[in-house]
Amino acid sequence: MKTALLFNFDVDKKNDTIHVERSFNAPIDLVWAAWTEAEILDQWWAPKPYQAVTKSMNFEVGGRWHYYMLGPEDDIHWCLFHYESIEKEKHFSGIDTFCDESANINNTKPRVKWKNEFSEEEDSTIGQYPASF
């Protein structure tokens, strides 16, 4: 059975926070793997025609995911995700920033602070992603 997928995007201007909620037709272990394993992330993280390519990933508190988005004109945009907290199959949080090839953070571009929470409901998983900037 294919249930309608939930997708909420609410902007809280006062606190500069965006509340994103989305459901997935998959068990929580698969959704968790898709968010936390580089080889799976590379398949969906970049909006096509961009392609995400992981340079290194260390999924642990204090660790980071260093990757780039490869554009259709071979343009490369380096990004860095810092993991601040992790609780397996429940939530993880961190900060997504732009950087360069050597992972030096570019402070002049917007950074996004994410908390990703997952919960299972029957045969689907709901992800909640409050983002602040």
Added chain:
Amino acid sequence: MEIRRDVFQAIADPTRRAIILLLAVGAMTPNGIADHFQTSRQAVSKHIKVLTECDLLSQEQQGREIYYHLKADKMKEIEKWLDQFRELLAKRFDQLDQVLHQLKQSKK
């Protein structure tokens, strides 16, 4: 490194967000703005400088005082960015659906 100044730089700081909200209500002098904050006048004037560099404020001289106005049209850039951000997430999640579908198939 080139310093980029734009609306996102402006709203990245809580004090600057508060200044934007104050000026959204009406034009104010630097002292008038500083009266609303616990921090030093120097700190507040630094934030005003950043906001000016972000092209969010215009100045108007009235007698001896300078009044700062908020350029509301610049804030529209944020709305535009939010729309793009929503699009990006929608696309990203659609792609994730496909990947999850493949993962489920290969598990069977």
